[in-house]
Amino acid sequence: MIETQGLTKRYGKLEALKDLNLKIEQGKVFGFIGPNGAGKSTTMMILSTLLRPSSGKAYVGGFDVEKNPREVRQLIGYMPDFFGVYDNLKAIEYLDFYCGAYQIPERKRTALIADLLELVNLSGKADSYVDSLSRGMKQRLGLARCLVHDPKVLILDEPASGLDPRARIEMREILKELRAMGKTIIISSHILPELAELCNDIGVIEKGKLIAYGSVGDMTVGVKGISIMQLKVLDQAEAAEKILTDSPFVKRVDNKNRYFRFQFTGSDVDKAALLANLLSQGIPVVSFSEAKENLEDVFLAITEGVGS
Numbered sequence: 001m002i003e004t005q006g007l008t009k010r011y012g013k014l015e016a017l018k019d020l021n022l023k024i025e026q027g028k029v030f031g032f033i034g035p036n037g038a039g040k041s042t043t044m045m046i047l048s049t050l051l052r053p054s055s056g057k058a059y060v061g062g063f064d065v066e067k068n069p070r071e072v073r074q075l076i077g078y079m080p081d082f083f084g085v086y087d088n089l090k091a092i093e094y095l096d097f098y099c100g101a102y103q104i105p106e107r108k109r110t111a112l113i114a115d116l117l118e119l120v121n122l123s124g125k126a127d128s129y130v131d132s133l134s135r136g137m138k139q140r141l142g143l144a145r146c147l148v149h150d151p152k153v154l155i156l157d158e159p160a161s162g163l164d165p166r167a168r169i170e171m172r173e174i175l176k177e178l179r180a181m182g183k184t185i186i187i188s189s190h191i192l193p194e195l196a197e198l199c200n201d202i203g204v205i206e207k208g209k210l211i212a213y214g215s216v217g218d219m220t221v222g223v224k225g226i227s228i229m230q231l232k233v234l235d236q237a238e239a240a241e242k243i244l245t246d247s248p249f250v251k252r253v254d255n256k257n258r259y260f261r262f263q264f265t266g267s268d269v270d271k272a273a274l275l276a277n278l279l280s281q282g283i284p285v286v287s288f289s290e291a292k293e294n295l296e297d298v299f300l301a302i303t304e305g306v307g308s
């Protein structure tokens with residue numbers, strides 16, 4: 001449904017996107033992860049026909065974004081990372097404005113707008129002024145706005161940015177509904193663990209280059225032979241931390257109140273040796289086990305040494 005081939009974008013001397021090759025099949029959710037300035041918005045704007053690539057190709061639904069922008073726009077709903085909401089418009093009027101932009105016949109609009117408001121949990125706010133809505137509500141209204149023409153593909157640039165945890169969960173639940181409706185979704189985020197639940201595949205981009213790409217499962221298994229371990233001790237946390245940081249196989253020790261989480265690069269034999277070392281030095285170990293990696297671990301492991 002979405003494909004890029006050698007996609008490259010230069011802003012003057014800066015290569016914001018370098019030879020990006022992506023393939024996202026119909027009905028799949030693709031998570032685009034990367035630090036600020038990595039090239040996520042640039043990619044999404046090219047796919048949305050708002051920016052021309054310097055070289056390479058991008059296709060949506062088989063249409064070339066440069067040669068057939070009209071067809072592409074019919075297929076996509078694009079939610080930018082920042083968008084304005086007009087003052088002095090009620091939520092319902094705001095959506096009606098976008099229905100007009102997409103030439104939705106007037107007789108269909110009332111039912112459509114009611115459905116969209118329900119989908120994004122804003123039915124009770126239909127007559128509220130847009131600028132009076134909370135940030136989370138505005139984001140959800142922004143999502144409703146890009147659904148007016150029932151696009152098959154959603155391109156969502158950090159739809160959860162700036163939202164509090166509750167608002168993020170609400171946004172995620174709505175995205176799950178859209179996924180269940182069979183939409184193909186490309187979504188960028190800094191909120192890494194939340195993408196794991198939502199996405200089939202993820203791509204990690206840094207400085208314009210795709211540095212990892214595949215299913216969440218594949219990545220967590222294969223990342224540089226790293227596993228994520230957790231250790232809980234009864235006390236002597238400081239001594240335990242020293243043993244961990246002295247080990248050549250241990251990286252990125254995170255210590256929260258006698259509970260450690262760390263990357264481990266050694267084999268099972270090395271793991272057993274580390275546990276034996278902890279015990280032999282009298283550390284009261286409550287538990288020592290492999291943790292289920294989350295996307296954040298994967299992201300940190302993959303981008304190790306790549307970033308600035």
Ligand SMILES: Nc1ncnc2c1ncn2[C@@H]1O[C@H](COP(=O)(O)OP(=O)(O)OP(=O)(O)O)[C@@H](O)[C@H]1O
Nearest residue numbers: 011014016034035036037038039040041042043081
């Ligand atoms: N119009 C522009 N002119 C010059 N440089 C630009 C322009 N737009 C983006 N850039 C640069 O291109 C690079 C990629 O930017 P982009 O916005 O695609 O990153 P991003 O991954 O979306 O970051 P963020 O998470 O901060 O939105 C950055 O170095 C950025 O400063």
